[in-house]
Amino acid sequence: MKTDPTNSLFSSYPQKTELFDEVFEKDGSTKAIYEKLLCLYGEHSIMDYVNLNNKAKSSFFNQGITFQVYDKEKTQEKIFPFDLFPRIIDTDEWDIIESGAIQRSRALNLFLQDIYHDKKIIKDKVVPLELLSSSANYLHQMMDVNPPGGIYNHISGTDIIKHSDGNYYVLEDNIRCPSGVSYVICNRTALKRALFGVFNHYNAYTVTDYAENLLQILESVKPHGVDNPNCVVITPGMFNSAYYEHSYLAKAMGVELVEGRDLFVENNFVYMKTINGPEKVDVIYRRIDDAFLDPLEFRPDSTLGVPGLFAAYQKGNVCLANAPGTGVADDKAVYTYMPDIIKYYLGEDPILNNVHTYHCSRPNELKYVLENVDKLVVKPVDEAGGYGISIGNKLSKAEIKQVQEQVKKEPRKYVAQSILSLSVHPTYIDEKESFEQRHIDLRTFTLLGKDSEFVLRGGLTRVALQEGNLIVNSSQGGGSKDTWVLKKDE
Amino acid sequence: MPTEFAITYSTQNEYESLVNGAFWQFLIIPEENDTQQLLDWEMKSNIQLDQNESVNGLGFKSIHAHTKEKFTKADFKASFRVQKKSSNPFDFIPNQNWQADLEEIQSIAFRTVNEIFLRKTRFTELPSDFTTIFPFNANKNVFENLMALNHWVFVHLFFKVGVTHVDTPLQEIIEKRHGVCQDFTHLFLAIARANHIPARYVSGYLHQGNGYFGDSQMHAWAEAYVPQAGWVGFDPTNDILVANDHIKICHGLDYSDCSPLKGVVYSSGGNKTSHSIEVRSSQQ
Numbered sequence: 001m002k003t004d005p006t007n008s009l010f011s012s013y014p015q016k017t018e019l020f021d022e023v024f025e026k027d028g029s030t031k032a033i034y035e036k037l038l039c040l041y042g043e044h045s046i047m048d049y050v051n052l053n054n055k056a057k058s059s060f061f062n063q064g065i066t067f068q069v070y071d072k073e074k075t076q077e078k079i080f081p082f083d084l085f086p087r088i089i090d091t092d093e094w095d096i097i098e099s100g101a102i103q104r105s106r107a108l109n110l111f112l113q114d115i116y117h118d119k120k121i122i123k124d125k126v127v128p129l130e131l132l133s134s135s136a137n138y139l140h141q142m143m144d145v146n147p148p149g150g151i152y153n154h155i156s157g158t159d160i161i162k163h164s165d166g167n168y169y170v171l172e173d174n175i176r177c178p179s180g181v182s183y184v185i186c187n188r189t190a191l192k193r194a195l196f197g198v199f200n201h202y203n204a205y206t207v208t209d210y211a212e213n214l215l216q217i218l219e220s221v222k223p224h225g226v227d228n229p230n231c232v233v234i235t236p237g238m239f240n241s242a243y244y245e246h247s248y249l250a251k252a253m254g255v256e257l258v259e260g261r262d263l264f265v266e267n268n269f270v271y272m273k274t275i276n277g278p279e280k281v282d283v284i285y286r287r288i289d290d291a292f293l294d295p296l297e298f299r300p301d302s303t304l305g306v307p308g309l310f311a312a313y314q315k316g317n318v319c320l321a322n323a324p325g326t327g328v329a330d331d332k333a334v335y336t337y338m339p340d341i342i343k344y345y346l347g348e349d350p351i352l353n354n355v356h357t358y359h360c361s362r363p364n365e366l367k368y369v370l371e372n373v374d375k376l377v378v379k380p381v382d383e384a385g386g387y388g389i390s391i392g393n394k395l396s397k398a399e400i401k402q403v404q405e406q407v408k409k410e411p412r413k414y415v416a417q418s419i420l421s422l423s424v425h426p427t428y429i430d431e432k433e434s435f436e437q438r439h440i441d442l443r444t445f446t447l448l449g450k451d452s453e454f455v456l457r458g459g460l461t462r463v464a465l466q467e468g469n470l471i472v473n474s475s476q477g478g479g480s481k482d483t484w485v486l487k488k489d490e
Numbered sequence: 491m492p493t494e495f496a497i498t499y500s501t502q503n504e505y506e507s508l509v510n511g512a513f514w515q516f517l518i519i520p521e522e523n524d525t526q527q528l529l530d531w532e533m534k535s536n537i538q539l540d541q542n543e544s545v546n547g548l549g550f551k552s553i554h555a556h557t558k559e560k561f562t563k564a565d566f567k568a569s570f571r572v573q574k575k576s577s578n579p580f581d582f583i584p585n586q587n588w589q590a591d592l593e594e595i596q597s598i599a600f601r602t603v604n605e606i607f608l609r610k611t612r613f614t615e616l617p618s619d620f621t622t623i624f625p626f627n628a629n630k631n632v633f634e635n636l637m638a639l640n641h642w643v644f645v646h647l648f649f650k651v652g653v654t655h656v657d658t659p660l661q662e663i664i665e666k667r668h669g670v671c672q673d674f675t676h677l678f679l680a681i682a683r684a685n686h687i688p689a690r691y692v693s694g695y696l697h698q699g700n701g702y703f704g705d706s707q708m709h710a711w712a713e714a715y716v717p718q719a720g721w722v723g724f725d726p727t728n729d730i731l732v733a734n735d736h737i738k739i740c741h742g743l744d745y746s747d748c749s750p751l752k753g754v755v756y757s758s759g760g761n762k763t764s765h766s767i768e769v770r771s772s773q774q
Contacts, residue, residue: 393711
């Protein structure tokens, strides 16, 4: 269907045909999956839309769904900008994403199991030893520790983009404490409140079943000999940028939200202080970083953790999700070996593509990177949240020189990838009071338990709100969209 | 002939203001290995404690103690009886030269297993100005080189208590040329690892009365991997190989893995801490 020129919402939509638009074909016609949506939206004027969008925003504000952006000088509290125009993924495409995400999570789990035991993959020379020996996130304390249920990465956040060739590519795997899932659920709630009449026309999967699946996964990795595990969520506290999410998940799972000072360890078991006396804790969904878990074993100045916690974990008396030391596998240098890692452990070809990556630690690749900084995305291997990324074609000559110097100084610290063209999606832009193309990605959430797995059917579509910007992280001022995964037609 | 050692570890901790709660980890129990047998041990305190045996991150036995009452003064006294078999660190047939040793040490299987003891940590990274401060001799085997290193560290540094503290960087120790057993050990580790020899930090007790440096406190030395022999103890503070007078507690990457007393104390204000060690032997 051609867009109706009288459809005021999209009449002035500035479509750049060199970009891959998920809603409109290059000739301006609407893709089949979005036809109904556009029809329904077409019944409204842009002013209706503005009103609805504002209502949705204030609902976020009233619920206190905010996050903090860290900066060198100051920390700011912000609402996560939400866009009412949803992203739709059809069944067939979703099947690829879902099976690909499970495959990666399983492979990463086997990789972690291996590198904290026999290290066969290194002895077999599939990945280089330097990958571990130079990784600050490799915890030697985890050697030969057996996590309950054999699971390391219970929760994985896989960031996926749709390239202009129409295929999905994985940008990175986040398996320390991936966050963002609460926004998926809030986005859905906000959208349904504002536009129930629209949502109702599509047969999309629910996203509110995440918490119940998370609880099942956590219960499946209970310590040996425990029948009814007591699960808790541990948070660094209300000043953490993801505190809303911690409290949401605890509430939705019906478990206690605790801080380090609420727990103590006695005789290598973990207890929670309650008004009825100590209560044993069996599974901890921890949202504090490795370094802060236990001041006796890691950072001695940590006041967020629990002294003796790691010993209780080593003894198998408590399960930590995710396991300590998973950070070694979400290192961006490990990412580049993912196709080999998947093949090595599962004997399968990767279902989802990797972006080709250059290792600055290899002399000839370093040379290529230094000569082509303007054509590449250069990233530090160990920073999360989009910090320290430079995108070559956006840099001035002086900036390119600066990047070259940095990389030359510490080659192991950097990898580089070709600049991908992320797909774009019509996004309402406040200042212009109209829709424009903005780049998007998708964070998926995969859960891995003892003998079970789950992928949240939906995920967080993140939008780079600045025109032309490719970095979609919320900490870089991105927004988000509700993401509908359609059920198969019966 | 086995020797029996009676070891006493005591520590006194005084706090300016009332402590509401504390959780301590003691890494002071002698390891049980081929040459050491722990006969019995106990630990007492002046305050009421919940005390239990646990492990540290590398699996060595530790004591966890959790207070049951408020206090301003906490004293601990632990005693251990250890039986030690005599051993001879020279009792092996070394490879003839560096090349033969290198073949073993540079194999991927070997490096994979020992990778963590080749790591540079904040205590064991040689400062960039000093990377060639003690070059290994390619005409000697690993064992000879390590003995030369042991001697070199002993000569280069002067044993002096009170001038360095637990966080003194290696750079300062090399430049000012003094320190305690911990500093001697870190320098040995840094150079051994820079030469691709896996080396680990060892914490333990030293037999007193022989005039050794560092015997009045918890001692530290290094274990390095020698082809054909395995892990061999080097005590650079005293320029000797570890044999019958060293009672090992645990090993790790550096001091931070092995510190004898770690704790979290919920209190404000300063505190005073003192430690003392007594090691007596009786030949059997």
